[in-house]
Amino acid sequence: MNTADLGLPVDVPSTALFTDQYELTMLRAALKAGTAGRRSVFEVFTRRLPDGRRYGVVAGTGRVLDAVENFRFDADVLRFLREKDIVDGETLDWLGRYRFSGDIWGYPEGEVYFPGSPIMRVEGTFAECVLLETVILSILNHDSAIAAAASRMSSAAGDRPLIEMGARRTHELAAVAAARSAYIGGFATTSDLAAGFRYNIPTVGTSAHAFTLLHDNERDAFRAQVDSLGAGTTLLVDTYDVAEAVRTAVEVAGPELGAVRIDSGDLLLVAHRVRQQLDELGATGTKITVTSDLDEYAIASLAAAPVDAYGVGTQLVTGSGHPTASMVYKLVARAESGEERAPLVPVAKKSSGGKTSVGGRKWAARRLDAEGYAEAEVVGTGPMPDDLAGRQLLVELVKGGEVVAREPLDAVRDRHAAARANLPLSATQLSRGEPVIPTEYAHGGSGS
Structure with a gap:
């Protein structure tokens, strides 16, 4: 067994097949319909924390960046897709040229989050963004669940x-x-x-x-x-x-x-x-x-x-x-047409059953009380209110397909310690309870 088999940084294998097949069928249909190139915004969030948890912990961001960099459809992967008749020739040609060229913003790794927090935002064409759903969620859901348990144990x-x-x-x-x-x-x-x-x-x-x-x-x-x-x-x-x-x-x-x-x-x-x-x-x-x-x-x-x-x-x-953080990856905005400068319009699932979401490209900020402790997670679309200026939580992770935010793991660890210390004292209680601070929606948003 070589180091690549352990997921180590030697001859890193492609991550392209860490993908559900429906992502490729959506790509195939969108290419045929002419909508694959529409500018789109996807967001990662969770509708609720695991029962009894007071806060979540963002973990896995660094691994997501590695996975996006190595999301390449090489000859062996393309051969598999062709032999299994998973996609057609046009889609195979498109996949062979695939390189993520969009932007990714997210909460910095180690930060805490709450229901509705836009933990990660992926922007680009529909085609290039939709393919990343499974690999991003599999990393963030696993790593954030473990980090949350570790944080409670550490406390x-x-x-x-x-x-x-x-x-x-x-x-x-x-x-x-x-x-x-x-x-x-x-x-x-x-x-x-x-x-x-x-x-x-x-x-x-x-x-x-x-x-x-x-x-x-x-x-x-x-x-x-x-x-x-x-x-x-x-x-x-x-x-x-x-x-x-x-x-x-x-x-x-x-x-x-x-x-x-x-x-x-x-x-x-x-x-x-x-x-x-x-x-x-x-x-x-x-x-x-x-x-x-x-x-x-x-x-x-x-x-x-x-x-x-x-x-x-x-x-x-x-x-x-709680082995998963129950995060989802949802389309929240897309261009109203295929024109390069077409404006974004909010989109969201509105069916019943507890799986509704809030449309629109979002920002997030944490409002502090008079003593400097967190008192609310504020999520909104449009301009950020002046009183929250400087409290923006999302940072740029990938710009034009290039990773711009790698950092040492010790810096992530220190960030989490500081973020947890900035929460109300009840965040560390192990008794069952609601999230330690509420999530508030600005600019007409509503709870998810």
């Missing part, structure tokens, strides 16, 4: 570091994206080496129960690990008897033992007992890391426990019960 953990360790609980490529999203949301490290290689996220890892079971006794296992990794390593102490393991660990590594890990049992009770025992043995600087199917609620319940770090796997990479 619950306070100053205690979080380790992402969910690679064994999800698809191998999703694991890399999940580690990236977790880092944005506030996790400090990952166990996934592919994520460390691809995104320069700090990696950690010591041993599992299998390493202890390999040896004739726990002392031999601990000695082998300390001899290899030094006294600052983390020893897993719940393979057999925890109290005996802690005593043996300190005897082997000395009071300079870096940390012990607890992976089962009543973590609150066991952590208190282990802390007391470590202190009695003179290992007052030895830290305690806990794992074992943690989520934000379990982390919050351990706030009073003498725990120094948390390792989170399954609940993180599955979005802590």
Whole structure:
């Protein structure tokens, strides 16, 4: 397996087939009808947050930019489409020349969002924009869901570091994206080496129960690990008897033992007992890391426990019960004719059933209260009110088909921390509730 198979930046494969077939059938019909070249505006938004969530987190933007750059119909892809009779010859010729040449605006990665927020806006011809629907949504829906879960866990953990360790609980490529999203949301490290290689996220890892079971006794296992990794390593102490393991660990590594890990049992009770025992043995600087199917609620319940770090796997990479952000990609405006300078007209789905949307090319701004905290997400069309000047949330990501907004992942992580800190305090509550600030529509808009 080469690095391209892992989604890594060597010989990056085309992303063009990360596409639902209906996008190609729409393209084919629009080309035949002569409407494919109409200027169009698509927006990504969600009608509601997952049940009980107070805010969403924009994540995956950097990966979207990579995907758009690599959205190319190469010879193998075109051959597949031709052999399967998915499109006709005219459409194949058009796809062979495809390069996105439009503009993309969006909330900067790491920013928070709310129902109706125009998280990303894609502008160009109908043909070139409609093809990007599936790949954009698949990235943003997954990554934003993971980042939101990570943010809640990070908030619950306070100053205690979080380790992402969910690679064994999800698809191998999703694991890399999940580690990236977790880092944005506030996790400090990952166990996934592919994520460390691809995104320069700090990696950690010591041993599992299998390493202890390999040896004739726990002392031999601990000695082998300390001899290899030094006294600052983390020893897993719940393979057999925890109290005996802690005593043996300190005897082997000395009071300079870096940390012990607890992976089962009543973590609150066991952590208190282990802390007391470590202190009695003179290992007052030895830290305690806990794992074992943690989520934000379990982390919050351990706030009073003498725990120094948390390792989170399954609940993180599955979005802590909400594996998607339920974002949609909708046409909100299109030129009234095929003329190059034809004005845009708003369009929107108006059928019943809870899936209506608001037409028009939108701006978004966050209004602040007298103390400087967010009090409303304001979304509108037309000119932005003077009192919101300087609060525009959307930034330019792609201009004329060229990416203009790449940034380091640490900058994204810092942005999220600042955005979350700017929300009302109730944003960090884990009890069920509505979005922490309302979404208001300006210029005649209405809720979606």
